[in-house]
Amino acid sequence: DQQVKQNSPSLSVQEGRISILNCDYTNSMFDYFLWYKKYPAEGPTFLISISSIKDKNEDGRFTVFLNKSAKHLSLHIVPSQPGDSAVYFCAASAIQTSGSRLTFGEGTQLTVNP
Amino acid sequence: DAEITQSPRHKITETGRQVTLACHQTWNHNNMFWYRQDLGHGLRLIHYSYGVQDTNKGEVSDGYSVSRSNTEDLPLTLESAASSQTSVYFCASSFGAKNTEAFFGQGTRLTVV
Numbered sequence: 001d002q003q004v005k006q007n008s009p010s011l012s013v014q015e016g017r018i019s020i021l022n023c024d025y026t027n028s029m030f031d032y033f034l035w036y037k038k039y040p041a042e043g044p045t046f047l048i049s050i051s052s053i054k055d056k057n058e059d060g061r062f063t064v065f066l067n068k069s070a071k072h073l074s075l076h077i078v079p080s081q082p083g084d085s086a087v088y089f090c091a092a093s094a095i096q097t098s099g100s101r102l103t104f105g106e107g108t109q110l111t112v113n114p
Numbered sequence: 115d116a117e118i119t120q121s122p123r124h125k126i127t128e129t130g131r132q133v134t135l136a137c138h139q140t141w142n143h144n145n146m147f148w149y150r151q152d153l154g155h156g157l158r159l160i161h162y163s164y165g166v167q168d169t170n171k172g173e174v175s176d177g178y179s180v181s182r183s184n185t186e187d188l189p190l191t192l193e194s195a196a197s198s199q200t201s202v203y204f205c206a207s208s209f210g211a212k213n214t215e216a217f218f219g220q221g222t223r224l225t226v227v
Contacts, residue, residue, distance in 0.1 A: 006156075032213045043204055043218030044157070051213065089156060093212065100145060100208045100216055104157040 003027045004092050006105035014113055019077040021108050023090030026071065030092040034102065035064060035075045038087045047088075048075070080112045117141075120205050120219035127226055133192040135222050137205030145208045146188040147216060148172075148180065150201040157204065163188055195226045 005024045013019045021035075031052040036044035050057040050064045050073070057064050063076045077084055090105040118139040127133050137146065144165045149157040159172030161180040169180050177199060179191045192199055202223050206216040 004156075009154075034215055036218075041221070043206075043220045045218070046215040049213075049215060091157075100210065100212055100214045101147065101159065101162055102157075102216060103159070104149070106154060106156040 001026070002106075003030075004090055004103050004105040006090055006108050008108050009106070010109040010111070012111045012113060013080050015082055016079045019075075019080045019084065019110055019112065021075040021077075021088050021090075021110065023073045023075075023105055024071060025073075025092055027092070027094060027103075028071075029094040030103075032093045032100075033064070033066060033073050034091045034093075035062075036089040036091060036104075037084075038089065038107070044089060077110075080110075082112045082114050085110055085112050118205060118207055118217055118219045120203075120222050122222060123220065124223045125225070127195050127224070129195060129197060129226055131195050133195050133224065135190045135192075135203055135205075135224070137188050137190065137219060138186055139205075139207040139217075140186065141207060141209065141217070142185055143207035143209045143217075144185065145210075145216070146182070147206040147208075148178070148188065148190045149204045149206065150174065151204060151221075152201050160190065160203075161188075192224075195224075197226050200224060200226045 034049040035047040038044040066073045087107045091102040121136045147162040148160040158174045163182040205219040208216040
C-alpha cells in the first residue's frame, strides 16, 4: 500500500504566483517529513523538512505545513519562479525507524510558466 | 568536497545477466540506501544499510542484493537482470540515527533488453 501519496501528478502555475503541492500519508508512526526537488537527469536534492512537533517550517520562499490530524502536508512556494520547475517528492520517516529510512510519494511535476 | 557518486551513469544489459551498480560516498555516513524510480511509483526502497556488515531488505528487494564491506561503498547487484528491472536507480546516504535528510547520487539509468 502507498503510505505516502501525492495525488496530483502535475501542477502548472504562472511566475510570481503561489505553488501549493500536497501530500497525504497513512502511517501514524511517521514523525518527520521532507520535500525533495528533482531536475531531469539529476538526483533528488533536499529542500525542506518538518518534525511532527511543529505545524509549520519556513525557509525563504518555501514553507511546509503539517496537519497531523488530517495526515496531510503541503509545500508552498511563494513567489514561484521558472527555475522551480521540477518534480517534487514528499517523503516521511517513522518514529521507530532509525537511520532516516524514507518512504516517498509518487512525485508532482511542477511547471512554472514565465 | 564530500560527495556521493554512482557508476555507471547509463547501462544497457541483456536479460539474465548479472549487473552491479556502484555507489561511493565520501561523507563517512553510516547509512546508505538504494532506491529505484519508476513513473507512477516515485522512489521505492530496494535495500539499505546502517553500517559495515549490516544490510536490510526494502519494499522491492526481490532480484537484488547488496553488501557493505566498508563505510564508503554499497554496491547493488542484480542477480539475473529482468526487463522489469529497467529503471533509474538512486543511491543515497545519511548520517545519524533519525530525523536527518538523505543525500542522493545522480542516478544510474539501467535498461534490460
